[in-house]
Amino acid sequence: MALEQWVNLNKKPDYAEGTPLPRLGTLRVRAKFKKDKLTTYKWKIVRTDGVKYSKKERTRNRRFRLFKGGARTNENKTEIRSTQDFNLPAAGGNKYKAVATCNRKEVKSAEVEVRRRLWYQVLHMSGVKPLSIAKKLEDAFWNPGKKLFIESKEAGSKASMKYLKTIWDVEVKSPDLEFTSTTHTHGMGNGGDFIKAAKKAWEGKKKAPYAYALAFVNYITTSTEATHTEEVSFNVPSKLAKWNWGGDVIEVELGELLWWDLVPEDDKVHSWFVGGRIVFIEKGGKSSARIMLDRKNVRPSGPNYGAHGGKTRAKIRLTGKDIDRNFFSKKDGRWFIKLTVRTAGGWSGGFAYTYIPLIAIATRSFFDDTGDDEQLATVMHEVGHKIGLAATGVGPVPDKTGDLYGYPKGSGDDRGHWGPHCANGAGWDGSKWSGTPKCVMWGANGYWDAAAKKFVKRKAKFCPNCEKIIRKLDLASQTLTITGFQKPL
Ligand SMILES: [Zn+2]
Ligand SMILES: [Zn+2]
Secondary structure (H helix, E strand, O other): OEEEEEOOOOOOHHHHOOOOOEOOEEEEEEOOOOOOOEEEEEEEEEEEEEEOOHHHHHOOHHHOOOOOEEEOOOOOOOEEEEEEEEOOOOOOEEEEEEEEEEEOEEEOOOEEEEEEEEEEEEEEEOOOOOOOOHHHHHHHHHHHHOOOEEEEEOOOEEEEEOOEEEEEEEOOOOOOOOEEEOOOOOOOOOHHHHHHHHHHOOOOOOOOOOOEEEEEEEEEEEEEEEEEEEEEEOOOHHHHOEEEEEOOOEEEOOOEEEOOOOOOHHHHHHHEEEEEEEEEEEHHHHHEEEEEEEOHHHHEEOOOEEOOOOOEEEEEEEOHHHOOOOHHHOEEEEEEEEEEEEEEEEEEEEEEEOOOOOEEEEOOOOEEOOHHHHHHHHHHHHHHHHHHHOOOOOOOOOOOOOOOOOOEEEEEOOOOOOOOOOOOOEEEEOOEEOOOOOOOOOOOOOOOOOOOEEEEEEEOOOOOOHHHHHHHHOOOOOHOOOOOOOOOO
């Protein structure tokens, strides 16, 4: 069996975990000579198995290059141990041998096989269950059948962090954040509180820059604003499903998830309600009334949207003074209602900060639990981003594939997503998706197929092209600190 060489790690005791102790970083080769006669010998490293980097890749990153060889002498010494360090190329599963030639005699070293290693720590908001996908995550990046060989080791014990019911309004369009689905946002959120809470529970400091935190959280959504207008005749029974007239109470179906059941402090002050009015115009325009709506008189109502809450209706109570006018019960006419509300506009399964090693995974979305598969897909996707997927062919990452889209960010090829992603299996006609995304690096957790009337979900699998790229990825500290691990958490 070949010796394992963990090429991405520096030779530091903090990274030397395991039995037997792992061989870290550069490959150290020693030569011994029996005689003290001055001799010249030649070194070279040969690849005995594995993937080959393209010329472009080798130009962009020296860790994609193989040392060609060189000559040395034994310096006229007896029993000399000549030591030399070689950088092996980054690709997982590649095999090499060192070959020394002296007086036409060739000596070969044992075979060495390349491995990479990263650390992770599972954090979870208190009360949020971290689903047992850690093992699946480890398998997804190790995958001996595909020779991905990125080992994932725990950087600390599972730790609980401060509970925030919802992470919201983190600035999606800033370059240090990546959402797995398209979202629009405004206002300030609590992303800073989330980072602070994660920092407190983080134990991976010593493993930097090779470690990331995987934080299991409750909801991730954005606060958006929606204006709802509706016009109805007072005595229209068919509208009663949407409109209930209880003498002084109207119930309106808004068809959107209100900013409710998400942030307890916001619920207390009913911040979901921005403003509104009702205008009544009597038939023939004989008279009219205008009622400005007040936060005191509106409440979320109707059935829960999901297992954990969520409202789409608003109940409006008209105050005594309004009722005293007696317009509504005695006169024929039309009502015009206008409500402006905050809504939960964009739900996300998770996101990764680009500069710091922190990934958030939502365990609930749309007021329901998300399944293991979806969480695993989100973790694979976000970790994938942090280590260089989908490959852009720029800087220290491997060449891009024909399926790359969304790069550079905001270049006009976003296809409704955000960031560099892989379109393998999925079609894009300029306005909508079709087909079946074959890659977990596709840019959202699914899309609505209007023709088939179903939600097409992304799978928790890397496509074969991205698997090849994962093999090639350079995860050395110098590269990680210019890609997804720039600053410590
Ligand atoms: Zn993404
Ligand atoms: Zn792919």
